[in-house]
Amino acid sequence: MTEAVPVHIDGVELTLRANENLLDACQRSAIELPFSCRAGSCHTCLLRCTEGVVPAQAQRGLRPSLRSLGYLLACQCRPTGAMTLTRPSQADMVTSCQLLTSAGTDASFRFMQFETARLLTCQPGQRLLLVTDAEPAPLIEVTATCPETHMVDALMHCPPGGIFPSWLDAADAFGHEFEVRGPVDGAGDGLAGKADVPVESPAPAPDPALWTELDGGATVRAVLEDFYGQVYEDPLLAPFFQKVTRDRSIDKQYSFLKQLMTGERVYFGDRPRNAHHWMVISNELFDYRQALMVRTLEKHGLTALQIARWTRLELHYRRDIVKSAAWPRHVNGVDLPLDGYANETLSAGTLCDHCGAVIDAGTLVKYHVRLGHISCPGCASGGPQALASSHGACDAAA
Ligand code: HEM
Ligand code: FES
Numbered sequence: 001m002t003e004a005v006p007v008h009i010d011g012v013e014l015t016l017r018a019n020e021n022l023l024d025a026c027q028r029s030a031i032e033l034p035f036s037c038r039a040g041s042c043h044t045c046l047l048r049c050t051e052g053v054v055p056a057q058a059q060r061g062l063r064p065s066l067r068s069l070g071y072l073l074a075c076q077c078r079p080t081g082a083m084t085l086t087r088p089s090q091a092d093m094v095t096s097c098q099l100l101t102s103a104g105t106d107a108s109f110r111f112m113q114f115e116t117a118r119l120l121t122c123q124p125g126q127r128l129l130l131v132t133d134a135e136p137a138p139l140i141e142v143t144a145t146c147p148e149t150h151m152v153d154a155l156m157h158c159p160p161g162g163i164f165p166s167w168l169d170a171a172d173a174f175g176h177e178f179e180v181r182g183p184v185d186g187a188g189d190g191l192a193g194k195a196d197v198p199v200e201s202p203a204p205a206p207d208p209a210l211w212t213e214l215d216g217g218a219t220v221r222a223v224l225e226d227f228y229g230q231v232y233e234d235p236l237l238a239p240f241f242q243k244v245t246r247d248r249s250i251d252k253q254y255s256f257l258k259q260l261m262t263g264e265r266v267y268f269g270d271r272p273r274n275a276h277h278w279m280v281i282s283n284e285l286f287d288y289r290q291a292l293m294v295r296t297l298e299k300h301g302l303t304a305l306q307i308a309r310w311t312r313l314e315l316h317y318r319r320d321i322v323k324s325a326a327w328p329r330h331v332n333g334v335d336l337p338l339d340g341y342a343n344e345t346l347s348a349g350t351l352c353d354h355c356g357a358v359i360d361a362g363t364l365v366k367y368h369v370r371l372g373h374i375s376c377p378g379c380a381s382g383g384p385q386a387l388a389s390s391h392g393a394c395d396a397a398a
Helices: 022-029 066-070 208-213 213-231 245-264 283-299 303-316 393-397
Strands: 005-011 011-013 046-051 072-073 085-087 096-103 109-117 127-130 137-148 151-157 179-180 341-345 366-370
Touching: 011 109, 096 151, 109 303, 137 303, 151 303, 208 213, 208 245, 208 303, 213 245, 213 283, 245 303, 283 303
Parallel strands: 005 085
Antiparallel strands: 005 011, 046 072, 046 085, 096 109, 096 179, 109 151, 127 137, 127 179, 137 151, 341 366
16 A cells, blocks of 8 residues: 555544554554454454455455455455445354254254354354355254353254255264354343333244143143242342242243243233333343253253253343343333323222322322332322321321
8 A cells, every 4th residue: 555545443534554454553543453363364353344445365265255245354454445344243254163962853943062163252042044055044043152162052943944954963963064154133232221122022933842742831830830939039030029929920931931832822911021121131140040940940850952942932032131221111012101100090999009008999199100009198298197097007107
């Protein structure tokens, strides 16, 4: 390069100096960019050009699919004209893998365990695409990962009208090398704010064979009784369940799982997005709950394949549950207010949720729009006195 040319990366303009490569220019300008070899071998410094001409040298050694998308190696790139660059997208990345085990004769799933050549930045519940000439390519749904060993547990889904790759069921499948692209979808990233309410996920494909294998529900109930017994004692999970009885949690989850597995309409509670709308649940807490569930399933004798199939159904809802701020309940296309109070004239008598006083029908009360907690006029006035007719705790205090 003889003339200085402008390059935009992450919206920041850089002017490259004569004979400077992109990686050097980023480092001079304190723009974070991963790198290792600085020689075009490791592919760590990958960037994608969205505008401008990519010098051929900058793409040497990259696979054709990445070249055609405008990927380049920053340490090998001496721009010849203006360029706009973005960071690599995980969905475009290909990872080499080696099969360790595969299991399952079900027509729609195969359980597989494999090791990845590089650390796959991927969460349980996200999906990968098998790199193959077959159309459509089978989807691989990750059910567990171990970053230390690069091991992945997953379910391969048979594409509609397609077949599984023949190597998956071969007697010498152990060690088979294959490639995956992705993850091709986002996971709940815990960054959704109040204004960024996702649409409820449609239900995952049912798995009626799993319901049958689990004794038509008997094992599911035994697992849930054990699981919620632990949840209600768990220091991180129990605080969320203060207002819900253990039996209610078990019953709701049982009918929800029955509906997910069988596809029959037997669950009439809130969908997970609304049920958890006020709970700020991080990815770490979500995974913590999943790990507890997996340990419980193992204790009840489920096979690795059955655990992966159960886990698939639950992981599907990560995006509806993980968030960093409460979001409103969404009912009939309308977001209900998240906080605040409203007035209501009672059509039937009830008890004040704060002092326990009896409130007669026809009384104008205040209630919290999210919690539904009713305040009798005495409590709502902010004073120590409850309703004149009350027999509650405020009476005693007054
Ligand atoms: C850390 C993770 C989770 C926490 C802390 C959590 C907490 C809770 C709590 C406190 C409730 C009771 C809500 C109420 O009755 O007002 C609930 C209900 C429920 N949860 Fe979760 N949950 C978690 C993960 C999941 C997952 C992964 C699923 C999906 C399979 C799920 C499905 C449900 C369902 C179906 C209900 C019943 C909704 C209803 O009462 O109508 N939860 N959860
Ligand atoms: S740093 Fe290794 S390819 Fe650029």
